[in-house]
Amino acid sequence: MGITGLIPFLEKASAKVHLKSLRGSTVAVDTYCWLHKGVFGCAEKLARGEETDIYIQYCLKYVQMLLSYDIKPILVFDGQHLPAKALTEQRRRESRQQSKKRAAELLRLGRTEEARSQMRRCVDVTHEMALRLIQECRERHVDCIVAPYEADAQMAWLNKAGIAQYIVTEDSDLTLFGAQKIIFKLDLTGAGLLVEADKIHLAMGCREERYNFDKFRRMCIMSGCDYLDSLPGIGLAKACKFMLKTEQDDMRIALKKIPQYLNMRQLEVDDEYIENFMKAEATFKHMYIYNPLERRMERLCALEDYKTDESYCSNAGSLLSDSEVAFNLALGNLNPFTLKRLDSWHPDHSADTKKPAKQMKRSTHKSIWQKNFNAKQSPAKLKQSNCALFFKKVDFVTQAIDAEIEANQRQELAKPTEAELSSMYSLGVKRKRSPSESSCHSTPPSSPAQSRSRHNPFAKEAPQRSPVVCENGSLLRLLSPNKQSPQRASDERSSRPDTTRVNALKRSIFAKEQVEVRSRFFSTQTDKAIECKAMEEVEQSPKQTGTQAIKRMECKVENVEQSPNLTSTQVTKRMECKEVQQSPKKTSIQATNKMECKVEKPLEEVQQSPKESKPAVVVLSSCDSDDSSSLSATLPSSQEAAMPTKTKTPPKLPPSARRVGLSRPKTSKRSIPNAKTAKNDDNQTKLSMFGFQKRPVLK
DNA sequence: CTGTAGTGGAAAT
DNA sequence: TCCACTACAG
Numbered sequence: 089m090g091i092t093g094l095i096p097f098l099e100k101a102s103a104k105v106h107l108k109s110l111r112g113s114t115v116a117v118d119t120y121c122w123l124h125k126g127v128f129g130c131a132e133k134l135a136r137g138e139e140t141d142i143y144i145q146y147c148l149k150y151v152q153m154l155l156s157y158d159i160k161p162i163l164v165f166d167g168q169h170l171p172a173k174a175l176t177e178q179r180r181r182e183s184r185q186q187s188k189k190r191a192a193e194l195l196r197l198g199r200t201e202e203a204r205s206q207m208r209r210c211v212d213v214t215h216e217m218a219l220r221l222i223q224e225c226r227e228r229h230v231d232c233i234v235a236p237y238e239a240d241a242q243m244a245w246l247n248k249a250g251i252a253q254y255i256v257t258e259d260s261d262l263t264l265f266g267a268q269k270i271i272f273k274l275d276l277t278g279a280g281l282l283v284e285a286d287k288i289h290l291a292m293g294c295r296e297e298r299y300n301f302d303k304f305r306r307m308c309i310m311s312g313c314d315y316l317d318s319l320p321g322i323g324l325a326k327a328c329k330f331m332l333k334t335e336q337d338d339m340r341i342a343l344k345k346i347p348q349y350l351n352m353r354q355l356e357v358d359d360e361y362i363e364n365f366m367k368a369e370a371t372f373k374h375m376y377i378y379n380p381l382e383r384r385m386e387r388l389c390a391l392e393d394y395k396t397d398e399s400y401c402s403n404a405g406s407l408l409s410d411s412e413v414a415f416n417l418a419l420g421n422l423n424p425f426t427l428k429r430l431d432s433w434h435p436d437h438s439a440d441t442k443k444p445a446k447q448m449k450r451s452t453h454k455s456i457w458q459k460n461f462n463a464k465q466s467p468a469k470l471k472q473s474n475c476a477l478f479f480k481k482v483d484f485v486t487q488a489i490d491a492e493i494e495a496n497q498r499q500e501l502a503k504p505t506e507a508e509l510s511s512m513y514s515l516g517v518k519r520k521r522s523p524s525e526s527s528c529h530s531t532p533p534s535s536p537a538q539s540r541s542r543h544n545p546f547a548k549e550a551p552q553r554s555p556v557v558c559e560n561g562s563l564l565r566l567l568s569p570n571k572q573s574p575q576r577a578s579d580e581r582s583s584r585p586d587t588t589r590v591n592a593l594k595r596s597i598f599a600k601e602q603v604e605v606r607s608r609f610f611s612t613q614t615d616k617a618i619e620c621k622a623m624e625e626v627e628q629s630p631k632q633t634g635t636q637a638i639k640r641m642e643c644k645v646e647n648v649e650q651s652p653n654l655t656s657t658q659v660t661k662r663m664e665c666k667e668v669q670q671s672p673k674k675t676s677i678q679a680t681n682k683m684e685c686k687v688e689k690p691l692e693e694v695q696q697s698p699k700e701s702k703p704a705v706v707v708l709s710s711c712d713s714d715d716s717s718s719l720s721a722t723l724p725s726s727q728e729a730a731m732p733t734k735t736k737t738p739p740k741l742p743p744s745a746r747r748v749g750l751s752r753p754k755t756s757k758r759s760i761p762n763a764k765t766a767k768n769d770d771n772q773t774k775l776s777m778f779g780f781q782k783r784p785v786l787k
Numbered sequence: 788c789t790g791t792a793g794t795g796g797a798a799a800t
Numbered sequence: 801t802c803c804a805c806t807a808c809a810g
Contacts, residue, residue, distance in 0.1 A: 090801085092791095124801080129799030146799075208798085258801080321809085323791050352810090 091308045094260035095272055097324050101287035105271060107157040107278035110254060114160040114453070115271070116243040118257035119232075122147040123213045123221065135191060135207035147221050151230055152449055153278060160453035162252055163225055163232040164239045165218045167417060167424040172315050172371065172403035184210045215423045219430055222420040226433060229451045233380060234420045237405040241265050241375035241388045248388075249379075251456060256280070261314065263288070264305050264372045265388065294332050305372060306339060307331040310346075315368035315403060319346065319355060326350055339365060370400035376407065378418040380456040385414050419457075 095102075126146030133140040154161040169177045187210035194203035222232045235242030244265030246252040254269045255262055262270050263283065274280035289299035292307070310327035312318030318327075333349050336342035343362050347355040373394055374387045385407055391398060408414040416422045421431040435457030454461050 095802090121801095125798065127799090128797095131799085142800080318791095321791065325790055 090260040091264070091311060091313055091324070093311075093324050094263065094308065095281070095283075097328075098260075098263070098283050098288065098291045100290040101285075102272075102281050102283040105280055105282035107154065107159060107274075107280075111158045113253040114162060114251060115154060115254045115256055116162045116164050116246045116252035117150075117154075118239050118243060118255070118259060118262075119147065119163040119165050119218070119221065120213060120239060121256075121258045122150055123217060127211050127213055127217070128208060131208040131211045132204060134211050135188065141220070143217065144221050144224055148224060148228075149276060150274075151225065151228065153276060155228075155230075155449055155451055157278065160451060161230055162246060162456060163221070163230065164243050164246070165215075165222070165232065165234045165420065166239045167235045167237050168405070169425075170237050170371070170375075170403055170405060172367075181212075184212055186210075215425070216430070219420055223431070223433075226438070227450075228448060229453075229455065231451075231453075231456050232420055233378065233456070234418050234424060236376045236378050236385055236408065236414065236417065238375060241372075242377045243267060245377040245379075245386075245388050249381075251381075254282075264308050264313065265375070266301065266305075266372075292328055292332065298332075302337075303331045305369065309365060309368050309372070313368060315371050316361075316364050319357065319361065321352060321355065322346075322350075339369070366400050367403055370396050371403040374401050374404045376405040378414065380418065381461060383415055384411060 123143055126143030127134060129146060130140045130142035133142070151161055151163070187206045191203045191206035191210060194200075194206060218234075222234075225232050233242065240257070240259060240261050243252070243255045243257065244262060244267040247255055247267045247269065254271055255267050256271045256274050258272060260272075263285065266285070268285045270283045270285075271280040272283065285301070288301075288304050289296050292299065292304060294303075307324070307327045307330075309316055310318060310322060310330065311324040312322070330346055330349050334342045334345060336345070340362050343357050343365060346357055347353055373389045374391060374396060376385050377388050378384075379386045387404070391401070408417070413422065413427065416429070417424055417427070419431075419433055419435070421433060422429055435455060436459070
């Protein structure tokens with residue numbers, strides 16, 4: 089449900105966000121989203137009526153994650169169905185029943201796969217399931233609240249009242265209820281998409297002074313929402329166009345002008361549509377919510393605020409006459425539909441009957457059900473936590489949480505700053521030496537099983553000692569002689585013994601000390617074999633792409649040297665470099681002249697595999713006036729060995745001197761047109777920046 | 788060409 | 801339910 093296409097439409101009002109930047113704040117959660125996803129994991133069991141708590145554990149995982157970032161979660165649950173939605177709910181229930189029957193039949197026929205898919209369709213999130221989660225949350229001192237009607241309105245109110253600064257949901261309707269900061273698509277790594285209401289004008293493409301929130305809400309309702317289908321042929325784009333065109337505030341008049349303004353003569357706007365439009369708008373504004381501080385039901389916005397006629401509020405719910413019932417409903421003690429009593433928890437007399445189980449993390453935030461809860465505290469807290477380097481010592485009941493928060497903080501501290509990142513330019517190479525390499529010949533390709541484990545970020549490698557880092561310049565020169573000057577590189581090509589000597593030296597050093605050399609790739613004979621393969625692909629590239637501005641190069645490098653004791657992570661066996669957006673106009677010399685390498689660490693990936701070495705994107709970018717010539721190599725994942733290490737930008741040398749000695753490989757009978765030679769050189773240059781040597785000339 | 792509407796696959800472990 | 805993709809209408 090929700091508004092079709094609203095999240096993409098709000099792209100300009102949204103930004104990626106991570107929970108770590110929300111420390112100290114309070115987040116209202118649309119728990120139905122979590123429950124629904126959790127139910128998916130155990131759909132079969134539930135369909136068969138078996139006992140399971142998989143969905144509970146799934147939700148608790150999210151709760152623990154929020155707590156670990158010192159975020160106070162408030163779990164919000166749906167309450168009664170609105171009369172407007174009763175029909176659709178009825179239909180859904182029937183469809184689920186049908187799925188259930190079909191699933192049973194398919195099972196009898198032995199068609200398990202099909203039965204499984206039907207079972208997924210028939211599972212429903214019941215209030216009993218919600219209550220189980222609520223009970224688990226109570227033990228953890230995590231606030232829960234059941235909305236009288238829709239959780240959306242309840243969360244928007246919590247946001248408006250300053251109790252929750254953010255809302256976590258998957259339902260785009262939240263924006264229409266007037267929530268200010270909404271996080272969509274929150275995942276278990278803590279990343280999500282933040283949509284801010286005060287940026288909506290950017291998405292609508294209108295100046296801030298001409299924008300008001302009503303325009304946006306009306307646009308969404310026009311495009312079709314839960315309470316009103318759209319007029320045929322009207323979607324978000326047309327609705328937006330119309331709302332920006334009209335200055336008429338009275339929708340009863342404005343809506344009549346839709347056909348005229350949108351040049352859709354055949355469109356008919358009848359009075360029924362207009363009435364329903366007014367009702368839908370009132371539903372979003374005035375739905376009943378529960379105010380836990382005052383312990384009473386209220387409208388999300390007072391009728392007086394909009395001078396709305398109460399007759400439009402027939403879909404906005406009705407006030408429960410018995411405040412005790414309303415209170416217990418909000419606490420989750422009652423089944424919202426039958427009002428049957430299922431539990432009798434009361435915040436005022438709830439002693440901790442049980443001691444917390446081992447490792448159970450408890451929230452120490454103030455409860456919204458506490459009599460002295462003060463909503464104003466939270467924004468202040470938030471303000472503090474906005475400081476990038478703000479680390480607050482949290483007085484947690486359990487050490488577990490404290491430790492986890494500290495771990496998060498350490499992790500962040502360990503991340504290089506932007507300045508540090510830009511000063512890095514080389515690939516860090518985490519090398520592992522395998523015995524087979526002592527012969528300086530390329531190792532045979534690893535078995536599929538092996539390579540799979542290397543590609544699996546969760547695959548565990550043997551624990552390793554912390555690497556000793558070498559930044560010694562002369563050692564670097566020794567180890568990586570072909571980087572120093574083209575002259576040397578070409579010398580090396582002509583004199584094999586040199587290379588072997590260097591390799592032998594490298595090996596001895598690697599064997600004796602655990603050294604991580606902060607340099608670009610070493611070039612070895614093993615590498616040469618790889619390079620040959622890579623170069624073949626590079627050669628094809630100009631041919632295939634011709635004069636296209638964007639070339640893609642993929643070099644697959646296999647069997648790079650390994651050294652088991654260097655880093656906590658893995659082995660380089662395969663490296664994929666993708667060249668993107670390489671301007672063909674740039675000559676190799678230009679490109680070489682100003683080429684620099686930068687290392688970027690995508691934070692999300694770092695976050696995802698904190699224990700693994702950090703994945704890196706290596707960007708070799710030309711520093712020419714325009715940035716079009718850049719080469720970025722994405723190392724597929726952390727266990728790929730080529731890892732970033734710090735190195736200073738190499739000294740600038742005159743163009744000729746800085747050509748890193750790779751002449752165009754004159755393989756085969758393929759004659760490459762002159763026009764393409766430059767490009768080819770360019771590629772070679774880039775390869776050389778990775779430490780690849782010239783492809784041996786084959787005659 | 789733009790925008791809407793319809794279809795099929797994925798969701799969790 | 802949401803997303804990506806495609807077909808179709810204006």
